[in-house]
């Protein structure tokens with residue numbers, strides 16, 4: 025059994041719902057998880073993690089949601105060494121905005137700058153699509169984790 029730390033950044037709860045759903049979706053891959061808000065997560069703890077799943081929405085003009093901003097700021101200030109950390113990434117956005125899913129792109133850049141390695145492709149949910157974010161995320165997780173050794 026592997027362990028994943030599932031971190032969400034949200035304003036209205038969709039990313040948290042997706043994070044909770046992924047706990048179940050990852051079980052068949054032998055992955056157990058722990059879901060936490062980015063707002064409560066000490067970035068120095070990322071260094072010891074086997075696998076991190078980052079999930080965030082986008083707000084404002086392509087900004088991170090409120091709960092993800094302290095996490096992002098701490099990454100920039102504390103610069104933890106993430107060279108042993110692998111992560112997967114899923115973003116929630118709305119393609120009617122020019123800055124579609126900018127939030128997850130911002131976080132991916134921040135952690136890869138610190139040495140983390142991304143597994144799989146970034147997953148995206150588009151609110152314009154009318155699809156359920158949990159269904160989109162489950163499909164993404166199945167494709168992503170079937171293709172990698174965790």
Ligand SMILES: Cc1cc2nc3c(=O)[nH]c(=O)nc-3n(C[C@H](O)[C@H](O)[C@H](O)COP(=O)(O)O)c2cc1C
Pocket residue numbers: 033034035036037038039040080081082083084085086087089116117118119121122123124125126151
């Ligand atoms: C005021 C507002 C601003 C938003 N800005 C963006 C944006 O710039 N880019 C984007 O892709 N989505 C944007 N969205 C869409 C949200 O990211 C999307 O609805 C997402 O599912 C919200 O997830 P959350 O409940 O986890 O915060 C915005 C939504 C609102 C209400």
